[in-house]
Amino acid sequence: MDVLVSRGVPESQRANFVKVLERMIAREQDEEQLSPEAAFLSVGIAVLGFDKSEGFLTDGPKDYGLDFVTVTSESCTIFQSKSVNFSGGIDIGFQIAPSYLDDVRQIKEVLTNLDNIPLDCNKQVSAALVALKNEIARQSLQQVVAKEDRDTISYSISVMLLVMGEKFTPQAKTEFTMLENAEFRYADVTINITVMPIFLDDLLEEIWSQRNDDWKDRKGTKKDKVVLNVVGDVIKDAKSAIFYAKAYDFVEAFDSLGYQIFEPNVRSEIKSSKVNQAIRDTVSTRVGRRDFRHLNNGITVVCDGYSPRGPKDAPTAFEIRKPGVVNGLQTVKSMHDAFRKLKHEEQLDFRDHCLVLCRLHQPDSVKRIEDLIKATNNQNPMKPRNLKSNDPEQRAFETLFAEQGWFYERKEGSWNAFVSDARGWKSLGGKKPDFFKTRSNGFRKIDNAEIAQNWLAFIGFSTEAINEKRAIFAEDHLYSLIFLRRTVKHGFDYDFKLTKESSVFSEARERSPDPGAMLIAHLVREVADRLAPSRKENRDRAIKNLGLGSRSRDEQDRELDVDPGYQKGKMLRGMLTLFVEFVGFVMYRSLGDRVHERISNLRNTPSMKSIFENLDFDPLVQRYSTRNFDKSDLIIVLFAAFEHCVGALYENSSWLRGYNDAPVKNKYIYSVQTRRQVLEELLELDKRFGRTEWVRDWADGFNEKKGVFNQIVSVL
Structure with missing residues (x-):
């Protein structure tokens, strides 16, 4: 059996990324004044590409298991978050017990009774469920107006079970299998519910993908080349080529290198959107995969250089050095996510039949890469920070901060790009990475x-x-x-x-x-x-001062709630x-x-x-x-x-x-x-x-x- 793209955080880096996740949760607690559980949910939502401001934050009393809900015309995503006490650090090996599935059952009960929204649910839950009902009804009505077959109308609901653990216990896994999928009818629309567990390693892998910008693969091996296979003819000149590429080559490149394949000039937060969902829906079916090359705008790639393989006039592939996707990052990520959810035989079909238009540019193919970026990005917005990165004042700050002895990161990934090739940074006057090194082997660098x-x-x-x-x-x-x-x-x-x-x-x-x-x-x-003091330090100090070490956590919490020293420390944080x-x-x-x-x-x-x-x-x-x-x-x-x-x-x-x-x-x-x-x-x-x-x-x-x-x- 063919082995397709692998996954997982490099084992050598796993502990480091656990620390990264812990810091992200701690910072969210501090800045948003959240409980550890709420901070874990907030970080999980962001890491997985969703925006809290664009959905319903339903977590709280009487939430019926719904912690965060987004509703679009194509689908609905529901987060149910389960964290554990990690005040002493995240337990990487924690196993999820059957009790963690109780809220999933409650969610499915609510979804299958949309005409009977619980009267005592909180306002956000009520608003989210009403929005969901209205969207499903709108889909049904549109099909009626179009006089299409009502039996073909469907709507997808994904329940993301976000858990701070490694895996299910055997019993929990058995019970989850029975909850994993469901289907019912509402307003003459077929509703498909899929429950997806998001374990610690899933979060860590996404963080690794976003932060891997040192041209290394999952094994830590130096890798700065990818191969794109050509299907059909190629239009090319001295510095550019246009052709249909196998979509799987991009999926494999992203899986191997993460966000590194996205040009730092335009690297963007990849958020859930209608465009992304449409891409995932299209490549999830055999018919859609065969039509995809005609439906998608394609992917634009800049690189340090490329070498054609095969006959000179009819290349069969291009080996690309340090590729940077400047248009199509949403397409790549969406294809990658959809591919993972396919059954093995469908993955093989994807590999063989899904094509995407590729525009490939070597250095100096255009005078200003920014013009290429702005001209080709029209589906999902680029992050404004990166579009400002080459403005005169940002370039000037880069030079001025270097005079202070600090590297100024005016765009995402610029420090790693500088470390890889300092010669390209004319604004730094020939300075090398060691110029910014401290006695403790850290580096003086600052993110703009x-x-x-x-x-x-x-x-x-x-x-x-x-x-x-x-x-x-x-x-x-x-x-x-x-x-x-x-x-x-x-x-x-x-x-x-x-x-x-x-x-x-x-x-x-x-x-x-x-x-x-x-x-x-x-x-x-x-x-x-x-x-x-950190939250843990503040708590430990107060427990020691009050002599609460032998008391239960609930008893400690009650005493801490009325202790001025603890409360002041909490406020200060x-x-x-x-x-x-x-x-x-x-x-x-x-x-x-x-x-x-x-x-x-x-x-x-x-x-x-x-x-x-x-x-x-x-x-x-x-x-x-x-x-x-x-x-x-x-x-x-x-x-x-x-x-x-x-x-x-x-x-x-x-x-x-x-x-x-x-x-x-x-x-x-x-x-x-x-x-x-x-x-x-x-x-x-x-x-x-x-x-x-x-x-x-x-x-x-x-x-x-x-x-x-x-x-x-x-x-x-």
């Missing part, structure tokens, strides 16, 4: 999406930094504020309003921010991440980006119109110097944990002041009541009310230092200079 987010928070707009990350490169007013202007005041002085009519835009100077200042904003966020805004406010208030020129001087203070030069956070963490404050070590002193201001919020009964009642804690933390109160508490602190000494182990410099802002000026 992250630096944009942190700079936006630093200048006073942390809410937008948290909630509008995707709009930064898509909305011109945000992009220009971050990369092309210097704001003259902090967001606090604009009442945190960032509408297009806000005077923040008209008052800002038309000059790009100082790269050193932007870098400080990013490193401040990293400092907060190191100094704020959710305010990391708020600390960036806090430091930005201090800098603007202290330095006035000199702020942009002086911010970068922070890199010369004791803690920041080792971080800026060598990414060494240990001295800072050590000094903070031992309360060893140097008056000129501004960042750890400011974090201590921030921790005090956050504690003052907790002591404010009115604010605490609102926080406890808030359905979404993250939104309350990043509300204008909370942000203003934090900074007003800081202003009150400044007045206290001006009136008299206020004894705190971190406040010596503020006492001596009679104020927070006076001390900042004296140091910077």
Whole structure:
């Protein structure tokens, strides 16, 4: 029997990718103030190519097993998430018991009774089920209008069972087999339900595919060539070729190399869409596979070069060096996903009969690859960040950050591309990867999406930094504020309003921010991440302090819910980006119109110097944990002041009541009310230092200079 594409995370990298997943979940908890279970669901949704904002987040009380639902005209996808206690780390070998299938049974019960939506279900579940009913009814009505055979109408529902485990127990596997598929009729439409388990390895493999950008296959072997077999004639000139290729060759290339085959200039988040679903539906049938070459727009590939095989005038294949799909990444991914679900005999049919039009271009076949990208991408939108990557200011920042000793990743995958071939980076003046190396063998590199987010928070707009990350490169007013202007005041002085009519835009100077200042904003966020106790550290410390080690988890939770120390630590962990805004406010208030020129001087203070030069956070963490404050070590002193201001919020009964009642804690933390109160508490602190000494182990410099802002000026 033929063996087709293999799968699985490289075993040598499996443990590393488990750590990556753990960090992704932890970051989601911190930024969105979610429970571990909700964070796992959120990460799973994103990793598998769905957007929470484009569906119904139904998870919660009375959700009847539905955690997230998307409804399109072609299909419906339902997520049911099951995680386990992973506070001590993910258990790779955990096996899923039969009880984990109870919610799947409940989901199927609800779906097969769509005319009897449970009266006590939550609002999101009700809205999702109503949307599903309406879409099925619409499909039925359209077929009636078209006078087509009603018996041929079908609608697909996929239930994704997202589980934090390796596999089912034998009993659970037996029970799952009976739940795996179902079919019923509703509104004269045949409804097909498919339940698909998504185990840990499935998530890890998708993460590996997205992050594998070092031209290595699943075995870790260096591989930068793929072969595309030709079917029929070839139209070609010196640097380009157009032909029908076997779709399976692209499936195999993606399975082997992951997202590496997508040109870094345009690499995009591959989200679920109607176009993708249509591709999957088409290649899932034998008739569709034979018609696919006529129905699809084709795939455009750029490469470092190619070698034809076979006769010169009639090549039978092309061996391609470092291929980059610039149009058709959605097609490749959708074909790949559909192929995996086919039975073996259908996979063989796919291999032999599914063709796709390929446009192949060698270097310099067009003057500007960006023009080729924009001209050929018309089905699914490209990520705005990558379409901006070659704009003049982004190229300039790449050069300016290199002068600071940092590699600026202006597009996805650029660091790995630079490591592979530094000669192509003229903007870096001949610098090699080792130029950016630290003493600890790390590398000083910064992602422009992250630096944009942190700079936006630093200048006073942390809410937008948290909630509008995707709009930064898509909305011109945000992009220009971050990369092309210097704001003259902090967001606090604009009442945190960032509408297009806000005077923040008209008052800002038309000059790009100082790269050193932007870098400080990013490193401040990293400092907060190191100094704020992790959720596990905060919990373990509180349990030890309260003597709860021998108590059950439920008993511990009840005690922790009313413990001020634990709750303050929990709040602090959710305010990391708020600390960036806090430091930005201090800098603007202290330095006035000199702020942009002086911010970068922070890199010369004791803690920041080792971080800026060598990414060494240990001295800072050590000094903070031992309360060893140097008056000129501004960042750890400011974090201590921030921790005090956050504690003052907790002591404010009115604010605490609102926080406890808030359905979404993250939104309350990043509300204008909370942000203003934090900074007003800081202003009150400044007045206290001006009136008299206020004894705190971190406040010596503020006492001596009679104020927070006076001390900042004296140091910077």
